[in-house]
Amino acid sequence: MSEKEKLIENLVSKSGKSIDDINKLVADKVNELSGLVSEEGAIYIVANDIGVKLDAERPKKEADLVKIEDVTEPKVPTSLNCKVIRKYDKVTFQSKSGSEGSVQSILVGDETGVTRIVFWNEKTEVLDNIQEGDILAITNAYSRENNSQRIEIHFGQYSEIVVNPQGVEITLPEYTPRDIEFTESKVNALEEGAKNIKINGIVSSYDIPRFYVGCPECFKKVQQDDGKQMCGQHGEVQANRIPIVNLIVGDETGTIAVVGFRDRAEQLSGVSTEEVLGFTEDIDKYRDFCKRIVGAKVELGGNVTTNNMTGDMQVMANQIINLELKTVEEIAKDEIAEESKKAEATDDEDLDIDIEEIDFDDDML
Numbered sequence: 001m002s003e004k005e006k007l008i009e010n011l012v013s014k015s016g017k018s019i020d021d022i023n024k025l026v027a028d029k030v031n032e033l034s035g036l037v038s039e040e041g042a043i044y045i046v047a048n049d050i051g052v053k054l055d056a057e058r059p060k061k062e063a064d065l066v067k068i069e070d071v072t073e074p075k076v077p078t079s080l081n082c083k084v085i086r087k088y089d090k091v092t093f094q095s096k097s098g099s100e101g102s103v104q105s106i107l108v109g110d111e112t113g114v115t116r117i118v119f120w121n122e123k124t125e126v127l128d129n130i131q132e133g134d135i136l137a138i139t140n141a142y143s144r145e146n147n148s149q150r151i152e153i154h155f156g157q158y159s160e161i162v163v164n165p166q167g168v169e170i171t172l173p174e175y176t177p178r179d180i181e182f183t184e185s186k187v188n189a190l191e192e193g194a195k196n197i198k199i200n201g202i203v204s205s206y207d208i209p210r211f212y213v214g215c216p217e218c219f220k221k222v223q224q225d226d227g228k229q230m231c232g233q234h235g236e237v238q239a240n241r242i243p244i245v246n247l248i249v250g251d252e253t254g255t256i257a258v259v260g261f262r263d264r265a266e267q268l269s270g271v272s273t274e275e276v277l278g279f280t281e282d283i284d285k286y287r288d289f290c291k292r293i294v295g296a297k298v299e300l301g302g303n304v305t306t307n308n309m310t311g312d313m314q315v316m317a318n319q320i321i322n323l324e325l326k327t328v329e330e331i332a333k334d335e336i337a338e339e340s341k342k343a344e345a346t347d348d349e350d351l352d353i354d355i356e357e358i359d360f361d362d363d364m365l
């Protein structure tokens, strides 16, 4: 008997409804939430709607403590120590019968990887006291396969959690994804409007970075008003220079412009924001840096948008998964190869783009 069949049977016996009625309620719920939940998830919501508490099997012993990379199979009791990378908003469903269901998830990581942990209904309250950066010791959760065939972890009826336990430290690797829902794509297969795509390629050019003056809270551009820097949302602020970098990234199928703002500008450059801003003032530093980044391998996630100025497609980077700046040795090798050819002088491009024309997407900030 499958997990789904067990749950349905459990629900039929506890609700006193017929199996046909239950199947219909579940199908309606799947439709109503249009792909947001799996059938199993829908069964739990229906149970909640009709006031039935489904039994989860009480674990006979505490689940083994595992690392995230080892959570590869569904339906395995799982205990893990992890760090909260991202806390997503709670999603609330109003069912036709008027009762409410909710689901909320967090993205967590350890030294070996990242995964999502999902909390249903009253379990979402656990997240009220949890913030990004907290360390969690979770016992007796269980793994499940979601609609995208990804393994995630569910915080169930017998799961327990300790927030910031003493003596547990977790250091996340430098390029830990902040989102896991990326779909890998070749450059020539990118389509306008595509969200959360991932590309893997080589940096073929790196423009002189630009910056705008933005609010330190929300990173939107500030307006000058009577010598004051005003944010539409936050009033008078001490504005910062927010860097923007533009790269061309190519794979074996083609090239695409990639844009990164703020911390994404820093990550897309592999150096600090101060250094990125320094390139705007010192052309020699910029040229030296280009030797390290042009030719570097990069893997990044983002959304495909249209550049307002050129009408061309571009990727707005929202996650730099990996960037391997070239080493001194690699640069030296390149220079020797370069000398054997006659280097062609190239004119600097006109980089004076009006910041007003940059298409801000709130997701990017």
Ligand SMILES: [Zn+2]
Binding pocket: 215, 216, 217, 218, 219, 220, 231, 232, 233, 234, 235
């Ligand atoms: Zn602001």
